[in-house]
Amino acid sequence: MQSNQALSGKTAFITGGSGSIGSASAKLLATDGAAVLLMGRTIGTLEKAQKDILESVPDAQVQLHVGDAGSVEDVQAGLDKAHAMRGRLDIIVPTVGGGPFRPLLMLDVETVRSTLDFTITTAFIAIRYGAPMMDGGSIVCISSNVGKMPFAYLSAYHAAKSGLEGLVRAAAEELGCAGIRVNAVRPGLTRTEASNFMYTEETYLNRYLEQTPLGKCGGEPEDVAKAVRYLAGPESSWVTGQSFAVDGGHELRRNPDMTDLVTQMFGREAMDAVRRGKSPS
Ligand SMILES: NC(=O)c1ccc[n+]([C@@H]2O[C@H](COP(=O)([O-])OP(=O)(O)OC[C@H]3O[C@@H](n4cnc5c(N)ncnc54)[C@H](OP(=O)(O)O)[C@@H]3O)[C@@H](O)[C@H]2O)c1
Numbered sequence: 001m002q003s004n005q006a007l008s009g010k011t012a013f014i015t016g017g018s019g020s021i022g023s024a025s026a027k028l029l030a031t032d033g034a035a036v037l038l039m040g041r042t043i044g045t046l047e048k049a050q051k052d053i054l055e056s057v058p059d060a061q062v063q064l065h066v067g068d069a070g071s072v073e074d075v076q077a078g079l080d081k082a083h084a085m086r087g088r089l090d091i092i093v094p095t096v097g098g099g100p101f102r103p104l105l106m107l108d109v110e111t112v113r114s115t116l117d118f119t120i121t122t123a124f125i126a127i128r129y130g131a132p133m134m135d136g137g138s139i140v141c142i143s144s145n146v147g148k149m150p151f152a153y154l155s156a157y158h159a160a161k162s163g164l165e166g167l168v169r170a171a172a173e174e175l176g177c178a179g180i181r182v183n184a185v186r187p188g189l190t191r192t193e194a195s196n197f198m199y200t201e202e203t204y205l206n207r208y209l210e211q212t213p214l215g216k217c218g219g220e221p222e223d224v225a226k227a228v229r230y231l232a233g234p235e236s237s238w239v240t241g242q243s244f245a246v247d248g249g250h251e252l253r254r255n256p257d258m259t260d261l262v263t264q265m266f267g268r269e270a271m272d273a274v275r276r277g278k279s280p281s
Helices: 020-031 042-056 072-086 109-133 155-178 192-197 203-208 221-232 259-267 267-277
Strands: 009-016 035-040 061-068 091-094 137-142 180-187 243-247
Touching: 009 020, 009 072, 009 109, 020 035, 020 091, 020 221, 035 042, 035 072, 042 061, 061 072, 072 109, 072 137, 091 221, 109 137, 109 155, 137 155, 137 221, 155 180, 155 221, 180 221, 192 203, 221 243, 259 267
Parallel strands: 009 035, 009 091, 035 061, 091 137, 137 180, 180 243
Antiparallel strands: none
16 A cells, blocks of 8 residues: 555554544555554454554554453553654544434433443543643544434434533544644545444445435445544644534434334334333333
8 A cells, every 4th residue: 555654653553443443544544554452352353453554564563452442541542652662642533422212201310320421521531631742743533324314223323422422522622722633524424344234234235325415325434434533634624513423424414213123123012112202111
């Protein structure tokens, strides 16, 4: 792969670095010269991501850190390791997040709290403890178009990604004076481990196709990675506090109706209750 080395000498810290979007982003950052530290909870998948990056970019500097993005101690240890790679930290990409497909009237408080925690607190920890180690630079969070457009039965995830975008704007405002830019990429459906179930049925994919002006069912992790790379690098030096949709134009339309899928998951009786505004018994 040809490298223009625009990120030569820089160091990047990526949580969820073994995931589809995290590892694709790490690969593009490494391609352009950044040393990358991938953090995740499983050494096997981290090593697989490292191997994949080194196959494409043989001279890349790639280190791994096993830890939980929800733990301040684990993240701080990962940040320290990243900083030690070149004596500096320039780029942080917190990618950890997610939430369940479940009607609002079937959600319990603990699930909502853990979804907010998983999506917002993990990014907050990376920003809060990473920013003081940077001397200027760029933080790029991974939101979702669900953070902007409501998606029935994904209310906890919608709230979490909307909150994450609020955190991005607030952090951009407060860290701008330190020369740290904070932005987000807002992917639409993207083919990854986490979204695999969406690709199992043609009917679901067709519903996405109807809602996507560019006429393809979902993007690839590399599509998201290119936006991460832009927001991480000098090309976006006058951009902060933004969330950048990468979704084939999906946000121009709406999210698909997945009532039939959710009915399969929870049963007709429960869904009849939910649709009457009642909690299922
Ligand atoms: N895929 C889509 O269609 C889509 C669309 C819009 C937005 N997004 C967003 O994109 C982001 C990445 O999604 P993805 O599809 O690339 O996910 P993915 O392929 O499932 O990867 C998630 C990664 O995060 C790691 N991880 C999970 N929990 C962690 C924790 N507590 N601490 C550290 N690492 C953790 C996982 O590894 P371990 O389990 O080994 O830790 C894995 O490497 C998410 O925020 C998601 O909401 C995805």
